[in-house]
Amino acid sequence: MHDLEASLLGGDRDLTLRDLADRAGPGVRPEDVQLFWRTLGLPYADTDERLFTDDDAQAVARIADLERSGRIDRRTAVTLTRALGHQSERLVLWQVEALVEDVAQRRHLDDISARLVVLDRLTELAPVLEAQLVHSFRRHLAAIAGRFAAEFAEARTTEQADPSALPLARAVGFADMVSFTRRTAGLGSTDLSAFVQRFETAARDIVANAGGRVVKTIGDAVLFIADDVVTGARVAVGLAGELGGELEVQARSEEGGLTEGHRGVTPVRVGFVQGRVLSRFGDVFGASVNVAARLTDIAEPSTVLTDPSTAELLAGDSRFVLEPQPPRELQGLGSIAPVLVRQA
Template identity: 35%
Template structure:
């Protein structure tokens, strides 16, 4: 469906919207925030702070906008605090992350249901029916996806002995950046731009996961991923830049920067000098090229013996060709060492 064919705004009576809210919450809201806090045995100040961190809208003391599910949720949150799962120094950040993640997911799901209801011709008659059929399946699927990711994360932690005792891990960090995104976004309508970016994100994610990596986040025209093996990071980046150079491939032209070293992991994100170095290298890279830092180069060249020279052309076993570049001066780095890496032609 193109932007011009978008469904018209929904005309849903207030009673239908209220019925939808009651269905989603399990019952019609009838409690004030003070009543919820009292029934949960939690101080009202703690309850309102939690709701703010989750991104819920503000309600006055007299608004009956809460249900029994809010009481149970507040009890569960209090239990997690008492168990030490939500320590005071991490509670706010973790709850905010929950709120942001589910808010984005809920907005997409609500838009999807609204679009389907509009296409049915009678939104008021079909919206609640659609929700009752679709949402239980979506909820079960979300739980499955969460448990699978939890199992994978637990396995990675147990395999990395330092991850259980230190906030830092040794990782390769890579940014994949679309070249010419602004110009392309002006040529495409909304639906075409979404499809184009979705294809980029999907193909990149598939390749990263297949190489044992993890996509940390997508930032519009850019994907940030990590992987333990620097060789895998280089293979991914080179594969994507090669696709981008192919005029017959719809995959966009990209550039990449990779750095290897200590990385701080927190709430699904990564921080530290290694991440910053990868970002600076990406900004300095030319279209279709992959730049790496000294950490990647040393790890992938004869135990680092060639850290200051180009890889010898006569070496038939070399997987890649290296070209040392001038040191990069960028924000936070006065002399960032950089190499361009390319696949050796066979």
């Protein structure tokens, strides 16, 4: 385990919090390093306990230099660090569990044995995973820079929005799997994992292919966003149509043996609206997010609902059919006359 840690952490744990503060440059105190470590989501120890490496010292020095040079302030430094910690923890857990499942299935091992095999392979796999992470990060950074550039170019030619409004005009929506509990009842851990992964993978592919982006998945639901109302509509009808198809599920008996495979229909209900949102912490917030969620709650399986103002924006587009529905009460929002959206 010592060799594995030294490989992953860039050396032995021979530095203290005080050492990290000293190496970070003038003005950095041990309590500042503690704040960094806490926002990264990692446990920290007493100031004189030797738990840190040269790589840790360099990480603290980099963020301290950004703050000291005036390029960011303390609040932003904390936010950037917290974002890294939160997403890295989820990413590492996701990838390691995928590796464990892969080893268990291919080598016919129990869970504990599979985890031990993955542990032995981490030194070999870590550089590959790290390189892929950097590649993915740079591609997504370039993509968001491109979206910003296009959006700002368009903003210069249009009337400026209300300065008190939320900053981003976006189409936002939810796709919620129908009867998730009933459909997954009796599945073992492996089959439940495969079912959820298949749903999430299919949803992400549909959203990306239509030009949208997945903000997050919430168990049996997906929150998506798009830069314009037409793209949002394409994403929504794509999810309702394609995820209403069939997913193969292999059901396992309680004894662990495979029973006959069966096909399970997995429709979703979709609600989406165009509105202004705030993007923070890898999530989106605003009244339109709440409206989309409530519309999803009342939508029928394999259908899309939107609000009247969004329907007006789509009214001249021959690719969509809009069907006004009777007014409904939405929890916390009052009465609204939803509009059914279908592909022409």
